[in-house]
Amino acid sequence: MTARVxxxxxIPTNVRLLEVRLMAEYYEVETALSGPQALSICDSSEIDIILLDVMMPDMDGFEVCRRLKANPRTQHIPVVMITALDQPSDRVKGLEAGADDFLTKPVDDLQLMARVKSLVRLKSLTDELRARAVTGQQIAIEDSIRAMDKINTAGGSILIIDTDQRHAERIQGYLTPEHDVDILTHPADAVLQVTGMQYELALVAMSLADFDPxxxxxxxxTLEHTRNLPIILMADEGDRPRVVRALDxxxxxxxxxPIERNELSARVRTQIRRHRYALELRQSVNNTMAMAVTDDMTGLYNRRYFDRHLSVMLSKAQSQGRDMALMILDIDHFKAVNDTYGHDAGDLVLKEFATRLKRNIRGIDLACxxxxxxxxxxxxDTDMVQAELVAERVRQAVAERSFEVDAGRPISVxxxxxxxxxxxxxxxxxTLVKRADVALYRAKREGRNRVVFDAA
Incomplete structure (x- = not known):
């Protein structure tokens, strides 16, 4: 996934060093030599992530970060503060100024790329939600800005997963009484523990005994209601390669x-605030979307909404050099379902199909x-490999289990x-719709129940 950093x-030397590292990974890089210049660039350009030095004359990084987060246009841009300061209080100060993360000089390449990848992924999802809000005539984005100002991070519901009971209890002590904290010492029960619960954050130890964190x-x-649950790993220095994998x-x-109490509290507050903001944003989008752009039967967006949103997202992909994929799906022999079982049964199949479709695409994808x-x-932000994985997952989810239209009448679809x-x-x-349509008809001609790609 490309991004503008x-x-x-x-200090020009520091700028050049980071620029070379990022350009080697095919990121697009902008540079600023002062806080005011950075604010001007962010206000006039589309920036995906900011690497911000703390110690600068006139306006230090903390002040730059506070101003970025106070501006509705820039408050959603992830900020990574880079500092030579190594005191926990300095890191906490940065996080409380609104920074999403920090790196200590000299900057470690693995940590740099892990942080950038993780935050670019988050920014991409946030941008997609914001774009949907714009498509819904800006109402949701206005509500989301107001919601961000009102978010309170107290009273978070947190799960600690750690086989070391004493360590888990110490972490629990750091976080209470501000938050409600549960401890799970049997990682194999994690799925059972989170099922039906409304946790807002999971803290997972990398040093789990006899279990892969x-x-x-x-x-x-993999669970529907915890798919977007924030997860923080508690890691030792030797865990760095696996941490990078985890962020991916x-x-x-x-x-x-060893975990420092104030840094932990600041990181927990950051994740809970981000989680609650995302929930507010999604709820705002759902509540304000007019019936004119939704399909009554399936609850998905309709053709009118899709046509408008496709134009917006294609323009963005072209201007920023980003990947984008489009897939068209057609239920095989659907007329026979209506003819054999009746239109009521056909309607139930459409509703269940939409449910399976939404469950097996990603949060960033838009189904209509x-x-x-x-x-x-x-x-x-999807290439051929990722698109094929999503399309094949949807196809399998439809074919592997019959559709139950009523008692005793399963329908294979x-x-x-x-x-x-x-x-x-x-x-x-x-042209995009036409190419996807051509690929769809090839899939039909070649035997149905399959995924086919069509190139330009």
């Missing part, structure tokens, strides 16, 4: 042991009912899928 440091995180992510898998943050038994999914990618500046919404 702003490096802010008053990344497996625990993966299991939490979607873990939100990590904290190094295209018309009749045809559906479409828009996938920002399959779906054909056509997928295409945004590949050039010449692409238009119409």
């Amino acid at each position: 702003l490096i802010v440091d008053d 990344l497996r625990v995180c993966s299991q939490i992510r 898998l979607g873990v939100n943050d990590y904290i190094s042991r 009912r295209f018309g009749g038994e045809e559906f479409v999914v828009l996938m920002p 399959t779906v054909s899928v056509g997928v295409t990618l945004h590949e050039s500046e010449a692409d238009t919404p119409e």
Whole structure:
């Protein structure tokens, strides 16, 4: 996933060093030599993440961060503060100024890329939600800005997963009485523990006895209601390679042991605030979306909404050089379902299909009912490998289990899928839809119940 990174440091040598590292990973880099210059760039350009030096003349990094987070236009941009200061109080000060993370000089390459990847992923999801709000005539984004100002991080519901009871209790003591904290010392029960609970954060120890901590995180992510649950790993210095892997898998943050009380509290507050903000944003989008852009039967967005949003997202992908994929899905032999079982049964199949579709795409993807038994999914920041994984997951979720329209009448349903990618500046919404449609018809001709790609 590409991104535009702003490096802010008053020492050109430091700027150049970070610039070379990031450009080697194909990030687009902007630079600023002062706080005011950085604020000006962020206010006039689309920046995805900011690497911000603390010690600068006239306006230090803490003040720059506070101003960024106070500006509705820039408050959602992730900020990583880079500092030579090594006192926990300095790190806490940065987090409380609104920074999403920090790195200590000299900057470690592994930590740098892990932080950037993790926060770029978060920024991408936030941008998609904001874009949907804009498509819904800006109402949701206005509500979300007001909601951010009102968010209180107290009273968080936290789960600690650690086989070391004494260590877990010490961490619990750091976080109470501000938060409600449970301890789980049997990681194999993690799925059972989070099922039906409303946790807002999970703290997972990397040193679990006889259990892979990344497996625990993966299991939490597979549950529908905990898919977006923030996870912080508690790691030792030797765990760094696995921490990088964990961040790639979607873990939100990590904290190094021995754990300092104030840093832990600040990181916990940051994650809970971010989680509650995302919930507010999603709820705002859901509550304010007019019936004119939703499909009554399935609850998905309709063709009208899709056409408008596709234009917005394609323009963004082209201007920022980002990947984007589009897939069209058609339920196989749906007319036979209506003819054999009746239109009421057909309606139930459409509703269940929409449910399975939403459950098996990602949070960043947009699913719409295209018309009749045809559906479409828009996938920002998605290459061919990722698109194929999502499309195949949806196809399998439809085919592997019958649709129960009523007692004793299971219906076997399959779906054909056509997928295409945004590949050039010449692409238009119409050409993308046409290519995906061509791929869909190939899937039908080649036997149905399959995924087919069509290139430009």
